[in-house]
Amino acid sequence: MPARRRTLLKVIILGDSGVGKTSLMNQYVHKKFSNQYKATIGADFLTKEVQFEDRIFTLQIWDTARQERFQSLGVAFYRGADCCVLVYDVNNMKSFDNLNNWRDQFLIQAIPSDPDNFPFVVLVTKLIKKSRAWCASKGNIPYFETSAKEVFNVEDWRGRRDRSTGCEC
Known part of the structure; x- marks a missing residue:
């Protein structure tokens, strides 16, 4: 049996204070939710291993x-x-x-080699027409409904049909 290839992927979560970034991250990695809001100081990261086909990815x-x-x-x-x-x-x-400011600031500071095709994903708690239009205007960025509290679409938003584009992600 061949050894599985491992790949490290660095994922950045951005958004205004209090939108639920830490809650989503904790629910995805630890399967835990807390009603206690505690502002992130500086930065924090968690890791999670996921398998896709014959590869193992470590998400940082x-x-x-x-x-x-x-x-x-x-x-x-x-x-x-x-x-x-x-x-x-x-x-x-x-x-x-x-969202425009977060996306623009990320592209300015990260300096990706191909900013027009850098992979962004938008996570929201409910379907809303305005988010669909914004994502379409930015090159059809996929977005998904999520809820850390209700444990909805936190773990398995990969492979779901994106409602804005109809694509399988």
Whole structure:
């Protein structure tokens, strides 16, 4: 039996403070949810191994603080990222409006080799028409409904049909 290939993938989670980034990350990695909100200071990361076909991927998932005093850390944390997850709270439309800023700042600081084709994913708690239009305008970025509290679509958003494009992701 051939040895399985292992690949490290760096995933950055971005979004306004309080939108649920840490909750989603903890639910995905540890299968735990807490009602206690504790702001991330600087940055934190968790790892999770996932298998896809004959490969094992170690996801290094980075959760970064939104607070202005930590923004200078972005360059160090964003560089070398393989994917960026943008999160907003459907009940906080300002967090949706800030998706452009998060995406733009990521591209400026991460300096990916092909910024037009860098993989972004948007995670939201409910289907909303505005998110569909925004994702379409940014090159059909896939997005998924999620809820860390309800354990909905946290673990298995891969392979789901994206409602905005109809593609299998």
